[in-house]
Amino acid sequence: MKETGKYKPKSQAPEPTLKRLPGYLYFLEQVKEDGTINISAPTIGKELGLDxxxxxxxxAFTGVRGKPRVGYNTYELIHALEDFLGFNKVNEAFLVGAGNLGAALMAYQEHQSLGLKILAAFDVDERKIGKTIGGIYVLEYNKLFSLSDRLNVKIGIITTPNHVAQEVAEDMVNCGIKAIWNFTSAKxxxxEKIIVQNTSMSSYAAVLLRRLSDANL
Amino acid sequence: MKETGKYKPKSQAPEPTLKRLPGYLYFLEQVKEDGTINISAPTIGKELGLDxxxxxxxxAFTGVRGKPRVGYNTYELIHALEDFLGFNKVNEAFLVGAGNLGAALMAYQEHQSLGLKILAAFDVDERKIGKTIGGIYVLEYNKLFSLSDRLNVKIGIITTPNHVAQEVAEDMVNCGIKAIWNFTSAKxxxxEKIIVQNTSMSSYAAVLLRRLSDANL
DNA sequence: TAGATTGTTAATCGATTAACAATC
DNA sequence: TAGATTGTTAATCGATTAACAATC
Structure with missing residues (x-):
């Protein structure tokens, strides 16, 4: 990570921690169903395979304090996690590229409780424009500019072909987008101010396939 | 990572490295288009923001050797990367859970050059069974067992609801699956012998949303 | 040859794990 | 009280970055 130029706040959770937090949340929601009121770190760790x-x-990053001998309050913890992660508020987003993956994300989101709300999707493909997927309209790409004038959307999701990702990203930034979830392989x-979260399926496939090769000696 | 019980081979590439390799591959394919024959590590690094x-x-994990002052041969490197990652051979997979994300992966794959070939998808939903998505048949879930008797498939992809993931995973293992790509939030x-690659969208969302909160001070 | 780049060994950095005192 | 668990500080581990000799 590079110098960002501003004071470092109290303490930012490291990326590995952030990636684990939704796992705790999901597990705790299950646990709550069983009526468990308190749960200890060792119990959680054993179940999730963590130290x-x-x-x-x-x-600790959520701010919740546990009681020695007792553990954490399940309800309090769930609430704090949702709050810390921003899963309980509405995080509005634009999506560009209504192909297979884009369409899936549009349809998928309601099932997820990430608080991510895709307001609209954009595409240049005439056949896609005007359709609605998962209740979300696919608009002509150029509409991105006029719409972002009216709406103050901070999050952009890119599910386009690789070769247009850079151009789309720049357009998004010009439209006031502060954070980009990039599903393409393009760098x-x-x-530096723009937050970019790369999520490349091929990275995961690489790990899986290589580990499989390794296992076969 | 735990003790696996067998000798450690020469050297297994660490996960961060494996995740970066597809990025090199994609970049090199672009570079090859331009007719560039040799490329140096500093050039690649500058472009991809890496040391x-x-x-x-x-x-070095691919086994390709570069020449001082010259760099690496683009073509050789592309080939070695594809080979090392297994992207150039056919990696057959079964997919369980033909919902939104599952359907996307089925349709998506042909665009990707991961060499991942989903032979068939399985679901318990009557409305999905019999359909074909991206040229792949959605079969009745129980057919998983009979089909895996005939085909020697090593990779399983789980895109079901969270609460059935464990059961499906166990079934897969019983069917001879050696590596599981798990898209659910379930642990x-x-x-230990089974390779599990977890890919949870919520982890990425968590990082993105939290970083956005941090940025707003 | 001169100098950029590879390849490798050493130093740094950050995250994970261990140790332990505080506490309910 | 006794003892399990929290919370924090220290040790370990692994990946990244730096240093540098080898080489084309």
Whole structure:
């Protein structure tokens, strides 16, 4: 990570921690169903295959304090996690590229409780424009500019072909987007201020396939 | 990572390296288009925002040797990367859960050059069974067992609701699946021998949303 | 040859794990 | 009280980055 130029706040949760937090949340929601009121870090750790100390450290970022001998209050923890992750508020987003993956994300989102709300999708393909997928309209790409004038959307999702990703990203930034969820393989060159979250399926496939090769000696 | 019980082969590429390798591959394919025959680690690094030493180390895992002052042969490197990652051979897979995300992966794959070939998809939903998505048949879930008797498929993809993921994973293992690509939030409890690659959208959303909160001070 | 780049070994950095005192 | 668990500080581990000799 590079110098961002501003003061470092109290403490930002490291990326590995952030990636684990939704796992805790999902597990705790299950646990709550069973009527469990308190749960300890060792118990959580055993179930999720994590070191108990790590669980304690991770959960500390939410601000919730546990009681020795008792553990954490399930309800309080769930609430704090949702709050910390922003899953309980509406996070509005634009999506560009209504192909297979884009369409899936549009349809998928309601099932997820991420608080991500895709307001509209954009595409240049005439056949897609005007359709609605998962209740979300696919608009002509150029409409991105006029719509972002009226709506103050901070999150952009890119599910286009690789070769147009950079251009789309720049357009998004010009439209006031502050964070980009990039599903393409393209490396985006943007201002340091813009938060870019790369999610490339091929990275995961690479790990899986290679590990499989390794296992066969 | 736990003790796996067998000798450690020469050297297994660490996960961060494996995740970066597809990025190199994609970049090199672009570079090849331009007719560039040789490319140096510093050049690659500059383009991809990586330390040149890291590029050298990463590429060393493919077995390709570069020439001082010249760099690496683009064509050779592309080939070695595809080979190392298994992207150039056919990696057969079964998919369970033909919902939104599952359907997307079925339709998506042909665009990707991961060499992943989903032979068939399975679902318990009557409305999905019999359909074909992206040229792949959705079969009755129980057919998984009979089909895996005939086909020697090693890779399973789980895109079901969270609460059935564990059961499906166990069934897959019983069907001879060696590696599971798990898109659910459920933590799978399986034999150490089974390779599990978790890909949870919510982890990425968590990082993105939290970083956005952090940025707003 | 001169100098950029590879390849490798050493130093740094950050995350995970261990140790332990505080506490309910 | 006794003892399990939290919370924090220290040790370990692994990946990234730096240093540098080898080489084309």
């Amino acid at each position: 108990p100390t790590q669980v304690v450290k991770d959960l 985006l060159g943007l201002s | 040149p030493t890291q590029v050298v180390k990463d590429l 799978l409890g399986l034999s």
